[in-house]
Amino acid sequence: MSQRIANFTLPNIFYNVTGKEAEKLLMKYGIEGEFLVRPSSTGENAYSLSIHRGSRITHVKLNKNGDFFSIKDCDVFTSVTELINYCISNTGYLKEHNGDVIVLTRPLSWNVRKYDWNYFHPNITGLEAEKFLKEYGKKGLFLVRQSQSHPTDLAMSVMLGEGKVCHLKIITLSDTFDIGGGETFPSIERLIEHHRKVPLIMDKGSVLRLETGLATTKIFIPDIDMRIEQLTRTDRNGKTLLSSEFDRLQASESQRVMYTSQKYGKKEENSDKNRYKNIVPYDLCRVKLKNEGTLEMNDYINGNYIEILPYEFPDMACINKHYISTQGCLPNTIDDFWQMAWQEESYIIVMVTKEVERMKNKCTKYWPEDDEILTTGRYSDIEVHLEERIDKKNYIIRIFELYKYKxxxxxxxxxxxxxxxxxxxxxxxxxxxxxxxxxxxxxVSFLKAINEYSYNKCPVDQGPMVVHCSAGIGRTGTIISIDIITEYIRVQGLRCFIDVLSSVKMVRAQRSGMVQTELQYKFVYDVVAAFVRDRIKEYEINRLKNDIKILNPTTPNSANTISLTSSNSGSPRNNQSYEIPNNTTKSTEPSKFEFFTSSCGSNNGFQEMLHESDNHLYFSSHASPRDLRNSTESPKNVSINAFGEVMSSNHSSPFNHTPIEQRIQECSTIMNERVKLQPPPLPKRKNPPKEFI
Incomplete structure (x- = not known):
């Protein structure tokens, strides 16, 4: 038992269902690796672990001996949660009799989408709820979450004042909600509204009136469009939920800055190394320059390490990313900049500014051109050579060769x-x-190119990615936050939860002011949504390729093959060929629109329209070739909106765009990304065992 045990939070693992019912739930609403724990048919106080294995369900008995649980007699655990955590952390611990490894990823979470109120916080514990509420400390502030003891029930956590939080169980039946067996209500909204007017009677006769619901910041990826629409909706006071969320970010930032030292950057000797005198690094995580000579040199540079903080933000523990956030170079900091890049073993530098904007210098040019050699470093011990320059539509890739001398x-x-x-x-x-x-x-395209270079051309143990704009906080923080969140989605898949507020908080904890404006904060949401759509398109392309090869296994470059080649040779989607079924013909008219018919979906075939514009392939489901030819819209009158939806230029007859949640469901054939909206009611269950409370 020397392996590591992860500290996962597993609030929704127990379901009072039979083995057959568990199989139906997992196959209909789960994906491979998801699981649940249920009562075993062998008797009281015995449990079984049911696991989605892709095409089948595997059941594993959990043995109970006194106060301990085990799967193998040699390893015992004090609780089911500890046992499950161990299985997740140590792939290969669970095996079938034939030696096949049984992989556990996360608990089945089909019911998290039943509630779409702003104050419903999915998949958080009571302790996490207390942390959120105490951060604001307002009496009567509340949130609703899933009960840890009964996953299909709810719990309400309410701020009492004086740093105290109480937790109330909401009994959830098929059509009613009530608190502790009191008056029942047909909806949770009616229950909340009632207790905003009629106080709750607490222990010892004290009363509690519900005031304001604490808005959740967690988003289930298939609901991201709906969430962005909610964020931009104006309330009765003319304020958006996005503004309120950004205010929360600013408030937590103010408290942190009060207790975080920035003394070193404000020293007189370092003032000429700061582009903006009030934007300096936190002392705790600032980058310190090393001195290879014998001269007495200052170790200061205006830069902070940005790391994943798994203890403070445990959801992010699965990400292996690290950055340096720094300002744009000044004439007197170029040597320090290259010294930092060399000593930190960085291979990627990301610059999110022009050298001059609005006639103001934003960053001194710190690199050589074609035939130049830049001699730099604190002791003129580094040479920088420009090997190649690649110009893209909105960015430039420069490849430098660095030489370090003793x-x-x-x-x-x-x-x-x-x-x-x-x-x-x-x-x-x-x-x-x-x-x-x-x-x-x-x-999305910019970061995709960066990560492709990072993963394919740089060593696995490379140092932090250096990111800078002018001040090193606004655009820099936006890029870093987006990269962290999208990496999380890449690791967890399209059925995960993301939390933009927490992600930006984590970045701000290491450099003040990151993601500087509300507009930049909104842009983080927009880019993440665009990334999700782009991810789905990649799945759909793979599915199309797979389905078309099955339908018509012709050789490439035949008459039934069309090659989709971008005008930008650097696009990762270049030179991909897709075979067209025999019953679908390619139009000879010069158009950017091409059509394919796939057997996936309905009995009549799943039809999709592909549009290539600005090096992106856009899909609109259920738009057939006949629909387009019979419409009054010609291809030149069709445009793409910010989310990749195909729209009419006069908006009179837009093409219908399939929601993200449906598209994730449609591409589940290859990626197992299945999402359902309305799960059936669970069978009536008894109280869960104390091991799960």
């Missing part, structure tokens, strides 16, 4: 080379002077 007598000795490294420099040039880019897909 410092002898406080100067770089060019006869003793001690290291060499290739640096990939990405400069985004499309960020407007004010606001954010109009098309979030540009940032």
């Amino acid at each position: 410092v002898v007598d406080n100067i770089g000795d060019k006869s003793i080379k001690i290291g060499q490294r290739t640096i990939y420099h990405f400069q985004y040039t499309g960020w407007p002077d004010h606001g954010c880019p109009r098309d979030p897909y540009e940032i």
Whole structure:
């Protein structure tokens, strides 16, 4: 038992269902690796673990001996939760008799989408609820969450004041809700509204009136469109939920800055190294420059390490990302900048600004051009050579070769080379002077290119990615936050929860002011939504390729094959060929629209329209070739909105766009990303065992 045990939160693992009912639930609403724990048919106080295995369900008996649980007699655990955590952490611990490994990923979470109130917080514990409420401390502030003891019931956590929080169980039957057996209500909204007017009678005769619901910031990925629409909706006071959420971010930032030291950056000796005198790094996580010579040198540079903080933000523990957030170079900090890049073993530099914007210097040019050699470093011990420049639509890729020389007598000795490294420099040039880019897909494409270079061309143990704009907080924080969230989605899949507020908080905990404006905060949401759509398109392309090959296994470059090639040679979707079934013909008219018919979906076939614009392939389900030809819209009158939806230019007859939740369901054939909206009622259940409370 020397392996590591992860500290996962498993609030929804117990269901009072039979083995057959567990199989139906998992096959209909789960994906491979999801599981639930249920009573065993062998008797009282015995349990079984039911696991989705892709095409089948496997049941594993959990043995109970006194106060301990086990699967193998040699390993015992104090609770079912500890046992499950161990199985998740140690892949290969669970095996079938034939040696096949049984993989556990996460509990079945089909019921989390039943409630769409702003104050419903899915998949949080009572302790997490207390933490959220105490952060604001307002008496009467409340939230609703899933009960940990009864996953199909609810619990309400309410702030009492003086740092105390109480938890009330909401009994949830098929058509009614009540608190502790009191008056019943037909909806949770009616229950909340009632107790806003009629106080709750607490222990010892005290009363509690519900005041304000604490809005959740967690989003179930298939609901991201709906969530963004909610965030931008104006309330009776003319304020949006997005504004309130950003206010919460600002409030937590203010408290942190009060107790976090920034003394070193504000020293007089460092003032000329700060582009903006009030934007300096936190002392605790600032980058310190190393001194290879004998001269007494300052170790200061205006930069912070940005790491994943698993103890404070446990949901992010699965991500392996690290960054340096720094300001744009000044003339006197170029040497320090390259010293930092070398000593930190960085291979990727991301620049999110032009050198000059609105006639103001935003960043001093710190790289050489074609035939130049830049000699830099604190002891002139580094040479930078430009090997290649690749111009894209809204960004530039520069490939530098760095040569490091030994410092002898406080100067770089060019006869003793001690290291060499290739640096990939990405400069985004499309960020407007004010606001954010109009098309979030540009940032999706930009980050995709960065990560492709990082994963394919850089060593696994590379140092932090260096990211900077001008001040190193606004655009820089936006890019880093987006990259962290999208990486989380890549790791967890399209059925996960994300929390933009918590993600930005984590970044701000390490550098003040990251994601500087409300507009940038909204842009994080927009780009994440665009990333999700782009991810789905990739799945759909894979599914199309797979289905078409099955329907018509012709050889490439035949008459039934169309090659979709972008005008941008750097696009990751270039030169992909898709075979067309015999009953579908390619139009000979010069158009960017092509059609395919797939057997997936309905009995009549699943029809999709592909549109290639700005190097993105857009899909609109259920738009057939006949529909387009018979419509009054010609391809030139069709445009793509910010989320990749195909729209009419006059908006009189837009093409219907399939919601994300349905598209995730449609591409489940390949990716097992199944999502359902209305689960059936669970069988009546008894109280859960104490091991799950």
